[in-house]
Amino acid sequence: MRDAEILVGYDGSTDASVALDWALEEARLSGQPVRLAYVFEWLTVAGWVGPGLAPGVWPDDTARRQVEDLVRGAAADASSANPGLTVTGEVYDGPPALVLQERSAEAGMLVLGSRGHGGFGGLLAGSTAVAVAAHAHCPVVVVRDGAGSVPAEASAGPVAVGVDGSEPALVALGFAAERAAQRRVPLRVLHAWTPGPGGAAGVPDERAAVEETLEPWRRTFPELSITVDLVPGSPAAMLIEASSDARLVVVGTRGRGGLAGMLLGSVSQQLIQHAHCPVAVVRER
Template identity: 45%
Template sequence: MTTRKIIVGYDRSADAMNAARWALDEAERTGAPVELFYAFEWPVWTPSAPFIPAGAVWPDGETERVIQEGLQEALAEIRRTHPAVPCTLQTADGNAALMLVQRSADAGLVVLGSRGHSAVLNMLGNVGVAVTAHAHCPVVVVRGRPAADASVAVGFDGSPAAEAALAFAAEQATARGVALRVVQAFKPAGATGAVQVEDSRRLEELAARWQAKFPQLALRAEAVAEHPAIALTKAGSTAQLLVVGSRGRGPLKGMLLGSVSQHLLRNSECSIAVVHDTAA
């Protein structure tokens, strides 16, 4: 479990405050410091003629003062509720998604709310999609209020990114003292739609290997004949955290998560962690 800095993308929304609470609880378990990061994304005028310079609508002094006061109040409340957690506030002018991706290179974890003030794509903001796709560390999108004893679930497909996700999930489940559920979805074989024996055997071997690494962990592996998006959405309905892997290639140019990860980010009932294969 990393003790590197946990960065919370904070925009003063209720969802962002939920993300901060999740990060603070995580920091209490691990001893990691927490940073609240707020980006001033000031809108600009768009002139009709391309040769006319665009002037900023903001920042005006009063607006910035109100925002800064709100951030300081949030920081004071955090220090009251989690006095043992080192917590700082960082603000910057610029694109929130791009700056969070850049700052993630020096972080152990980035934590985001499920919606925030820039709600698009159903239940996930555009900042969340971009950061989960391109961050240099795991990203957790916080959603729901599951029971404290609910399991951690992880999707596995045999890829290096899935191995990284499984390691992250095992650490999370161990730290929380809950069960770990490993779900691998296969294309149905034959007329019966059953999972092939060889696929089940390989998953059992995987479970045995990870059980040896975490002997105190209650680990259950399931091979299911179902589309991965459907199988993992079901797993998330009873979990407190759903973990998936993603490679997230290239600079910040688009949404490169893949269909399964994007589906889960939009539809999962619980918090979801996206873990990258950093070795790749």
Template identity: 45%
Template structure:
């Protein structure tokens, strides 16, 4: 096993679900699994050992070791054939997991950790990693996704090409159909090429829809050839992308999106569509950054 999948744990129900998803990912990839806990307390200069008035097995350091050990044990029990290791790394979670992502092919985290505020649907760690991680990031909720298709958000952008390949690989690994969903409006669609001067409309009726369908099909063409065993359903809908993908996530087992699509502003690492899905999708979400991810 040469590849590496990393999962962050903090003792929350969400992170336990992340361990379950991560070990399955490691098995399907033929990769090792590393269970990581970011140990913030040394940087805050608080006592790490057991209290003189408490049990000898107490203390923050032993609690951190226990969280990792429990994650490792859970993963090994679920999929014994995967090589699993654990590590407590000093630092705050955002920095620790971003650093871990440099050597990993996938980082898996829960949608909300122990530090989450009541009422928030997703924690800051998941959002930060989706924007800054150097590899794809899988965000898992306590409730697993359904047994439906893998849903891919397609926008035809160069930044989204890696997300397309990731989604096809996931669909093949899961033996699931792939729904390639492209939603467009007149505000986010690129204008078709110039028409003849005699054309009565700047863009004849149906021209934008036709162009959107073409761009979406071209985005999938290479992966269709590389993954001939994946059944693909291509959906092009006129409507808001966020709403369409969130609705599709109700019956999906996974939604895959690029970190930033063609409508994003230069310099932003995470677009509005991927952020909306992280907060509101009904199943796990994989966010895949483009060619700049390893820089």
């Protein structure tokens, strides 16, 4: 769905603005339209904070207009700064994770900041992060404040992807290869493995299996530089370390072997919370 819109969770917070910047960069490369989505959940009087409002103010028509103005203004500014891109905004009501999961069915990509205020307060803390990343119908990119923009010295950093031979990992590999080719940066393929009785003797077989999965992408993108690293130990630690000089880290929603259960429980939270660059979670539609 390369022509489908990029949906951005937006609430005016710093993290949301960083996520929007990342989404606009992706849109400039792909030509996809961008839609800002502000979602707030009206549960308790003390549980809602709107732009310019203190906790404890119930969202009335005035607050609603403030939110709509916020989203409309952000979309207009983004559109003005990016001639040729279509940027729109919309306000939704309901549980943020559920609304975004539903809206993702029509999106080509969902981009989120790791935290926010107002509608996205605590959105990506704990189990909610796993729910959004694991159950969205399209790839989800999580951008932490400070991990969205790329310093000049790291602008040629690779796109890193974790693979284990599973079908979700192959889908993630394709996503990563496309992003690396778009950005004209190397693709770094990482495979976590557990040494058996023979120790490093099994490395050639492991490497051959990974290389086989890369053949279609080497043919599709012949100018793309691809490296393969086999790393013993924890997949989460491997990918967090790789994120230190990467433009983007890509994983599938679940796999086998080194990445089994990658996005269930604490391992996914480690990657989302501690990666030094944006994290893309890719699942089959």
